[in-house]
Amino acid sequence: MASGKCSWLHNQLESLPIVKFPFNVKSLPSNGISFFYEEGEIIDHGYGLKPRIVRIATHKENNFQSRISEHFLLNESKMNFTIANPKPSDRSTFRNDIGRALLNKNNDYYLKIWNIDYMFKENRLKMNLMRNIEKEKQIESEISKILRYTFSFRFIALEGQQKRIGKEGLESRLIGTIVNCNVCKPSENWLGRFSTIERIRNGKLWLSQHLIAEGITEQDKKDVVRAIASTTENIS
Numbered sequence: 001m002a003s004g005k006c007s008w009l010h011n012q013l014e015s016l017p018i019v020k021f022p023f024n025v026k027s028l029p030s031n032g033i034s035f036f037y038e039e040g041e042i043i044d045h046g047y048g049l050k051p052r053i054v055r056i057a058t059h060k061e062n063n064f065q066s067r068i069s070e071h072f073l074l075n076e077s078k079m080n081f082t083i084a085n086p087k088p089s090d091r092s093t094f095r096n097d098i099g100r101a102l103l104n105k106n107n108d109y110y111l112k113i114w115n116i117d118y119m120f121k122e123n124r125l126k127m128n129l130m131r132n133i134e135k136e137k138q139i140e141s142e143i144s145k146i147l148r149y150t151f152s153f154r155f156i157a158l159e160g161q162q163k164r165i166g167k168e169g170l171e172s173r174l175i176g177t178i179v180n181c182n183v184c185k186p187s188e189n190w191l192g193r194f195s196t197i198e199r200i201r202n203g204k205l206w207l208s209q210h211l212i213a214e215g216i217t218e219q220d221k222k223d224v225v226r227a228i229a230s231t232t233e234n235i236s
Contacts, residue, residue, distance in 0.1 A: 003182050003183040003184075005177045008221065009174065010053065011050075013154050013228070015232065019155070025074055029231070030064055032158050033056065033057070033158055034155045036152070037051040037052065038054045038151050039149075039150040039151070041054050041186065041190060044183070054206055055094065058164040067092075072148055079137060079140060081133070082133060083124075083129075084128070090119045097197065097206055099140075099143050100197070101191050101196075101200075102142060103139070110135055114136075118131075157227065157231045170216075170224075172210035172213040173217065176214050176215045178204065179211050180214075
């Protein structure tokens, strides 16, 4: 049954501590996979109400701490960006997706400009005059507030980029496990329902990749159990 693997995964992760803002990013591993939860998003696989996984993510080698830091904007100096710089959300797909949904929900005219990726120098040179930096800072502050106070996460430490990332990595099959579950569903008030990205809006995760992946295998389960045990040991 598709929901069986998902139920197993949610239950296994329950043994890990849940991380909420504020936290010390240096206490996180260099490499791992994160599992995000969101206030108001719950599921019942038959064992009572549990937080629903709303995002699964990994990263390139030795980049776990920096990715988490960029999501939560732990480096406040990055709010001092100017028209010559990309905004913080250009460096974090997660932040960008939340901002996009927030703007769409509010029917905000700035959505069109928000969708421009100013990480590209060409975009900054050609379209920087379209930007309203003060407005962007207000949006970025709201995104930080949402992430810091309505999201939390668990993680497993896992070495080996090839083991984690891409179509062949564990990340894709973990995502497939959630997607293929017939129990996990977003709430009526889920912010993701306002995403302009169809795969998010009509889905259940803050993700648009690996949504057609197969679920975890029996070997994956062994790897997850081993990773959880190792992570818990290192935390304690």
